[in-house]
Amino acid sequence: MKKIYKVCTNKGNKRIWIEGNALLNAGLHSGMTFQKHISACQIILSFSDKKEFQLTHKISGNEKRPIIDLCGKYLNEFFGNGANYQAEFFNEFDGKTIIITKV
Numbered sequence: 001m002k003k004i005y006k007v008c009t010n011k012g013n014k015r016i017w018i019e020g021n022a023l024l025n026a027g028l029h030s031g032m033t034f035q036k037h038i039s040a041c042q043i044i045l046s047f048s049d050k051k052e053f054q055l056t057h058k059i060s061g062n063e064k065r066p067i068i069d070l071c072g073k074y075l076n077e078f079f080g081n082g083a084n085y086q087a088e089f090f091n092e093f094d095g096k097t098i099i100i101t102k103v
Contacts, residue, residue, distance in 0.1 A: 001025065001089045004103060007079050014075035016043075016100060018068040018087055019061065026089035027096055030066040032059045038078065043100040068098075078102070 003022055008015040023029070028047060034057050037044040045057075045068070061067035079085070084103040090096065 003087050003089075005085055005087060007083055007085055010071045013071050013073055014079045016068065016070040016075065016085065018098070020065050020067075022087070022089070023059065023066045023068065026098070027091050028059060028066060028068075028089075028098075030059050030061045030063060032066075033057065034059070034068075036070065038074065041101065043078065045098040045100070047096040047098075 001022075005016075005018065008017055032047050034045045034047040036057060037046070047059075057068075057070070059066045059068055079102060082102045086101050086103050088099045088101075090099070
């Protein structure tokens with residue numbers, strides 16, 4: 001599944017905000033942990049619900065409304081003057097992934 005989002009800002013920094021049914025439909029829920037990998041053209045979010053992993057980020061929110069909220073100067077560089085991004089959701093055998101690209 002693919003979905004287009006508007007680039008938001010918070011305290012002068014660009015922000016990625018994904019919530020609700022988009023995450024639930026991809027099998028992602030509050031409390032799951034993930035790592036982010038950033039390149040010049042995409043951000044990859046890799047998820048796990050295995051507690052033994054020490055991943056750097058966590059889906060917040062609640063059971064009915066999970067939220068991914070990423071914000072920081074690194075996103076200013078990634079998005080530049082871009083106004084939108086695409087999130088593509090993958091639910092593979094070995095894990096769940098979101099690939100974010102500039103639109």
